[in-house]
Amino acid sequence: NAGVTQTPKFQVLKTGQSMTLQCAQDMNHEYMSWYRQDPGMGLRLIHYSVGAGITDQGEVPNGYNVSRSTTEDFPLRLLSAAPSQTSVYFCASSPWGNTEAFFGQGTRLTVV
Amino acid sequence: AQKVTQAQTEISVVEKEDVTLDCVYETRDTTYYLFWYKQPPSGELVFLIRRNSFDEQNEISGRYSWNFQKSTSSFNFTITASQVVDSAVYFCALSEAQNTDKLIFGTGTRLQVFP
Numbered sequence: 001n002a003g004v005t006q007t008p009k010f011q012v013l014k015t016g017q018s019m020t021l022q023c024a025q026d027m028n029h030e031y032m033s034w035y036r037q038d039p040g041m042g043l044r045l046i047h048y049s050v051g052a053g054i055t056d057q058g059e060v061p062n063g064y065n066v067s068r069s070t071t072e073d074f075p076l077r078l079l080s081a082a083p084s085q086t087s088v089y090f091c092a093s094s095p096w097g098n099t100e101a102f103f104g105q106g107t108r109l110t111v112v
Numbered sequence: 113a114q115k116v117t118q119a120q121t122e123i124s125v126v127e128k129e130d131v132t133l134d135c136v137y138e139t140r141d142t143t144y145y146l147f148w149y150k151q152p153p154s155g156e157l158v159f160l161i162r163r164n165s166f167d168e169q170n171e172i173s174g175r176y177s178w179n180f181q182k183s184t185s186s187f188n189f190t191i192t193a194s195q196v197v198d199s200a201v202y203f204c205a206l207s208e209a210q211n212t213d214k215l216i217f218g219t220g221t222r223l224q225v226f227p
Binding site: 045090 | 116121145147155156157159162164203205207209214215216217218219220
């Protein structure tokens with residue numbers, strides 16, 4: 001099993017560009033989440049999903065969109081990249097709530 | 113409001129020393145879950161432990177032990193006889209029964225173990 005796979009691992013964007021960070025899991029987990037990690041701030045929840053077709057906002061959702069059309073995939077869209085979105089992004093999945101989360105390897109995004 | 117505080121930003125120890133990482137949490141929920149994750153220099157996040165609010169028993173797993181005290185809202189993590197491979201950033205996190213997949217992370221403690 002591959003677990004949680006994020007692509008790309010690294011990305012540089014220009015301000016104003018859009019892009020999609022991909023996240024796929026092969027564990028048939030219902031719950032999936034996106035976090036961003038910034039120095040000194042830990043991980044903060046951007047968006048999450050408790051199943052296909054269901055998404056909700058986390059702590060820092062502005063500037064990001066998500067959708068969940070399948071159980072396996074949970075892409076994160078940056079609509080118009082800003083330097084403040086420079087961060088490391090982690091996707092996570094878990095079989096149900098309040099249990100161990102499995103994290104992807106992360107995507108390091110730089111917006112110039 | 114939920115909050116997790118890891119007051120120790122960075123700790124340095126010499127190999128074989130014992131080290132305790134502190135975690136203090138805030139929640140209004142009576143049912144909640146506490147976690148510790150490890151982030152080694154390679155960057156991935158590795159699950160270490162999950163504890164629910166009704167289980168205050170301490171847990172030991174090899175060189176790792178966890179002390180959960182509801183009276184002080186703390187969930188501290190001790191590494192006994194530390195090793196260089198323990199060098200990592202350690203995160204404490206909280207989730208509440210009413211917000212099932214919202215993990216609230218602390219800011220992390222960077223542990224450096226020197227040979």
